[in-house]
Amino acid sequence: MTRSVEPESDRERVSRWVRQHGRVVRGYLLANVGREDVADDILQEVFRKAWQAREQYQEQGYEKAYLLRIADRLVVDWSRRSGLLQNVDEETWEVITPASPDVGAMAELELDEHRQHLSAALDRLTPPQKRVLMLRYFGELEFSEIARTLDCPLGTVLSHCRRGLLQLRRILVEPSP
Template sequence: MDSEQSGHSEKNLPTQTDAELFLALKGGQTIALGVLYDRHAGLVYGLAYKTLGNPQEAEDLTQDIFLTLARGGSYDPRRGSLRTFLAILTRSRAIDRVRSRSTKLAFLSRWKLGASEETTANSPLEQAFQGERSEEVKAALAQLSESQQQILKMAYYDGFSQSEIAKQLEVPLGTVKARARRGLLKLRETLTDYVG
């Protein structure tokens, strides 16, 4: 009888409210996530795409949002609708990604600017300074692990998204994100005197 009741409740999942589905998901009914995804993935993807402007990044963020929800998230049905919660969470995470991307691009453009200045330096003093700076950059890159160097090269020189890098290297997306972040943080620490 107990299995009939659980089977019956699973059949009724598509007709349940978002709050009921969320509680079912928290109670271990993973099928509820699929119903919530079907209901709200369009909203999440649309908001992500509008902010990020990249379909692959929007897909990645959509997946991240629903994984967050599956892990329990911070949604409280008493405080508002799930749709509003997902919209706010998506917008916040998308803006974080844009800011992160902007920070990385600014860092790299300053770094590349330093490299181009190296080739146009005129005086012997400038050439000596730029040569020393180039050595600092090489030394900073050498301090990164091989995997961090590879991921940063693929991202910033080859133009691959983190999802594409994960597929090419056959590693989880989370691993790529973590290695890229650690690599950039280490580079920033090492090159603080030259960047900014």
């Protein structure tokens, strides 16, 4: 006897998206806007837009990429309205990358220093390089998903990632002043 599986309702699907992908989307937003209150507002807007467009979404297993595409577009809109993308401060990095409970005080200080250095380095990248790297490492997307999210060719995504990583390497190995 085979048991038929009831199709997931729209409400259940969006609720599952919030549970499964909300944290990653919020981390991506927070890394881009640098303020928890703004990230939370945009996160609500991401899921509102996902709810409004729920009938157009094609179930293809790209839920996270779909949500991050909405998030990315909202970040771009926000940055246009506010005039710039925000630099991520030390406190925000701590929220994005919580400390391991096994890390001692000295190691925690080193981690904070590395976060500050990485934040400053990311701010020196071109906007396309930073977007691709943020989607790749904070959004945890595959390159093909990033290409769909940004609506650009895969080769362009790979190029931005490579150039961004090379630039980060140059910046991060520079002696600190």
